[in-house]
Amino acid sequence: MKVDDHRLKLDSGKFATFVSTANMGGPLANGAPSILVIHYTAGGTASGAIQTFKSQSASGRTSAHLVIDHDGKITQMVPFDRVAWHAGASRWRGHDGINQHAVGIEVVNWGKLSRTGGGGWVSWTGASVPASRVMLAPHKHFPGQEHGWEIFDEAQIEALIAACRAIVSAYRIQGWDLVGHDDISPMRKIDPGPAMAMDSLRSRVFGREDDAFDNRLFRVNAPGDGLNLRENAGLANSRVIKKLPHDTTVHVVEVVGSWALVAEVIAGNDDVTGFVHMNWLVPVAA
Template identity: 30%
Template sequence: MTALQASPNSTFIINDHIITGEGVSFTPSPNTSGLFKQGFPDTIVIHFTAGSSLASSVNVLTRPDSGVSAHFAVGRNGNIVQMLPTNKIAWHAGESHFQGRSGLNQYSIGIELDNAGQLKERSDGTYESWFGKVFEKSEVFEAKRENQHATGYWHKYSEIQIARTLALCKALCEHYQISTIVGHEEISPSRKVDPGPAFPLQKFKELVLLPNTNEWVTDSKDTSSQREAHDQFRRDITSPIKKIANVSANVLNVRKGPGTSFPTLDNGLNKGEILKVLEKQGEWAKVSFTKVGWVNTAFIHEVTEKSPFKS
């Protein structure tokens, strides 16, 4: 890390819905529909800007005629710009649906990461964004998942940018009753692809929502153990779904760890809900749905990837 970068472990203070801390600034946006209703926000939506710089994106998100805004934008050097206090509704999600809700702006905090988005391969082996900026191969994440629509070339996020976004989300979770982290592509799948395959969304959700998993590779100078962790992390996020299960109990507790001594997450799962099985320890399975947690395998029914509804 260079001296210009804020430390991913620096603390944030939330006072009157405004965050202060190292590398955090506030540029107000007029683009809001007013205060959240009581009990909200309870969700965080992750986006990429598909823009050329943090400054240009903040400019758009705070311009009165743009019709868009977000609560935060996170730069590639880890700097964070807040644009709306987190008790006010921003305009980042647009038409969106998730778990029976529509119009996720009224429920969620929007975080935009400075990232050029999807890239085109050029004949000379470099890559180009929609606005004409050229990127070297080292800046490009190639998504090869055959079962995903989003194959192709994507601008990589920086490690410090992801680490700072993680720290920001953890601070927000401590202050608000956040139960859900989603990518924009998950709530507007027909029209949005952000944050895209270069963002480790599943791992990120797990790190935000499970309090004992704090680690992130943050230094760009690879030591061999860091490189190993990074490689594992890349394998985790690109490996195909191993197993799917559905819930066979009427109501199933989800816990923060593999055993009844671990606390349960706020809401249990209902019969028939579909889970992705990530790993197993004894009679416990770590599963992901909109969150990540542990369930007792006696109460789930594991099925093959292709037919999750067949029993």
């Protein structure tokens, strides 16, 4: 796949099916995306998602650039240089309002599920989901709270990887800017959830370029109270070691999902270590 005139062109040489929506804004900041956000639709069909993204109901209008169906079919709804309404209140690496900076990809999936009285699984709408399509896992924002999640289909993942490769190549998007909705809107959103292995996705999209996180210098971008340096990756049962003031330089030792193990750099040397959320880090120019 590749991007041609802000449209996704398939390996066949044809453009992906385009279904127009009025639910879009003007040009992206700087005229091109710098962030790529992965979502699940919280629905069972691509047609349902597409109709939602075309709807102009009074309850609110939403959209996405791409929708990926269970069989891997990709539908584009917004050109990659235009604003789609998929992120809502959000922040990533110094940017607020990520709709202005990002391509949003929606993968058809129910997401978080509930148990029935008989031990089965249902979506938030009450639709039955076979046990063979369910994985048990805690969400990274809520460790220790195990839930059921609908798995993603192999065809979806392969299509997602191919689309992401085309987009990051066309717009030179960096590995740390391929994120989930739950990264840019932590505690408010939980998609794409633990069934989408984001670290694996980054590895397959960028090769091992996602290791560019490691051994890099970043700057804390947290005006005001600064950034909590925590004992563990996550909020639950994670003691705050200290506050890192705005503009503190840190050395990223390792990345765990959307959290980074960092060492505060003092006088050119690594000092106290702990975990911070990647949301509040900006790379130091080489």
